Amino acid sequence: MTITPDPAVAAGLQQDGPGRGGRADRAFRLLAWSAGVLVLVVLAGIAISTTQKAWPAFSSAGLDYFTTSTWDPNKGQFGILAFVYGTLVISAIAVVIAVPVSIAIALYVTELAHRRVAGIINTIMDVLAAVPSVVFGLWGFLVLRPILQDWFNSFADAVSGIPVLRTLFGPSTGSSFMSAGLILSIMIIPIITSISREVLRTVPANDRNGALALGATRWEAIRSVVLPHSTGGLVGASMLGLGRAMGETILVALVIGASPQIVANLFAQGEAMPSVIARNLNESSGTYQAALIGLGVCLFVLTILVNIVARRAVGVFERRSRGAA
C-alpha cells in the first residue's frame, strides 16, 4: 500500500527551517551542483584547449583541411578526408554487425534464458566488457590478421565475377577496413549487450505477462511489448557502441594498415582519425602536430554530433512509446 503524502505537508517539509540543516543543505546542493557543472567545464576545456593548439593547421590549410584527402606532412599538405572516410566505414561495419547480435543476446538473457543460465551469461559478458581494447588489438594483430587475410582473399575470389560485390570485396593483406570493423564489432558487443540488458530489465513484468496471457508467443511478446517499451534505450545503447567504435584508437591502429586512401574495397588497407593521431602525435611538432590535434578536434565534434542525433532519436522513441501507452 502506498501512502501519498499531502502536497502541502510535503512542500512544508521541503523548506527546511533556517537552523535545521537549511544552510548545510544549501552547501551540499552547491557542492553537488559544482560536481555536475564540472562536466561542462571539462567539455568546454577540451573544445577550447584542443582548438587553440590546432589553430595553426586550420588557418594555414583553410578549407582544404576538411575537403582534400592528401596527407603529406613533409610537404605540409594536410587533408583529412581519407581519415574521416576510414573512421566512418569501420564504425559502420562494427555497428551493423554488433547491434543485432547484442540486442539478440540481451533478449535471450532477459526473455528466454533460465535464471541461472542468464546469471552465468551476464557475468561472462560483464567480464568480457572489461577486456581492454589493446588486448583485442594484440589478438587481432598477431593471431587473427593472417587468418582474415586467407578468408578475405578466398571471399574476394569467390565474388570476383559479381559487379557490386567485386568492387566492395577485393584482394587483401589482412590489415583492412573490414578487419578493423570486425574486431571492433566483437569489442562493442559486450558493451551494447550489457546496456541493452539493463534497458530490457525495465520492461514491466505485468505488460509482458499480459501479452503472454493473451496468447502471444514469446517472440510476439518481445515484438509487441518488450521492444516498443525499450526502443529508446536500445538506440542509446547502440549509439554508445557507435561512439566507442568511432573513437577506438589502439585496436584500429593495429589492424587497419596505416594507408590513408578512399577506396570502395573494404578489404583494402586504410587509416582512421584516432589511429593516425595515436601513431604520430608523440613524434610530431609545429604545423604537423597542430594538424594531428586538429584531427582530434574533428573527432570530438563528430562524436558530439553523433550523440546529439542519438539523443534526438531517443527522444522521438520515448515520445512514441508514451503515446502508445
Added chain:
Amino acid sequence: MTATLSPPAPAPSHSSVLTRTVSTRRRVVDKVASTLMTLSLLVAAIPLAWVLYVVVSKGASMISVDWFTKNIPTNVSSSALAEKFGAEPEPVIYGMWPAIYGTLLITFMASVIAIPLGILGAVYLNEYGKNGRFARVLRFFTDVMVGVPSVVMGIFIYTAWVIRFGAEGRSAIAGALALACLMLPIVVRSTEEMLRLVPDDLRAASAALGVPTWRTVTKVVLPAAIGGITSGAMLAVARAAGETAPLLFTIGAVSEIHYPPTGQNTALSTQIFSNITQPGGAPIAWGAALTLIVLVVVLTLVARFIAGRFAIHANAAS
C-alpha cells in the same frame, strides 16, 4: 517495500500450451527467433573465448617472480636480432613491475578524482536538479561526454597539461587526469541510473521524519543504491585501467620502477602497444595482456561481490 529492485522473475514456460493452440506459422517464427537469439550468443562468445584462451596460453609462461619484481627488459629486440643472425643472444630477464605499479597508481589516482565527483554530480542531477531545465542540459552534456573518445581525453591533457609543463609534463598525474576525464561522465550516469531506482517512498518517509534533504541523500538514498553505484564505479575503474589511448601522450615511457606520481611513468596497456611491433616483444605483450586482464577481471568480480553484499544490507535495513 524493499530498497533494491530485483529483475522480474521469468514467467513459467508455456511451450506445451503453444504446441496445442498456436498456428504453425507463429510457432515457427517463435522457434526461429529463439534459435537466432541463442546463436547470437555464440557469435559473441566464440571470438571472446578465443581471445581469452590465446592470452592465457601465450601469456602464462611469462608469469614468474621476476615478472612482478624486476624492471622491464630493454635488451629484448637486440637479443632477438642477435638470435636471428646466429650470435649468442643476451639473456633477457622478463620483468613488468614498473608497468604493473604504473597502472595501479594511475588508475587509483584517476578513481580518487573521478568517483566522488561523479557521485556528487549524479546526486545533483537526481536529487536536486531532477527534471529542471539546467539538469536536463547537464544530463545531455554528460551523455555527450560519455561518447567522447578516450583518445580525445589524451589529446586534451596533452594540449592543456603536457605541452604547458614541457619536459616534466608527462607523468602519472597527467595520465590520471586523462583517465579521470574519461571516468567522470560514466560514473555520473551509472550512479544517476542507480539513484533513480531508489523508490520515492524512501525519500518521502525520510522527509516525513523531518530529515533535511542532504541527510536523506547521504543516509537513505546513497546507502540504498550503494551496490549499484559501487558496481558502476568499479566498471568505470576497470575500463580506465585497460585504456591505452589517453595514456599514449600523457605518461611518457620508462623501463625502471618509478614510484612518485610526478615524472614519467609506464602502464601495462602502453607496454602491450609498444611491444607488439618490437622484434622479440610479443612475449612481453602477451604477458602484459594476461596481467592486465587478470587485474581488470579481479576488479570486476570484486565489484560484483561488493554489490551483492551491499544490496543484501540495504534489503535487510528496509
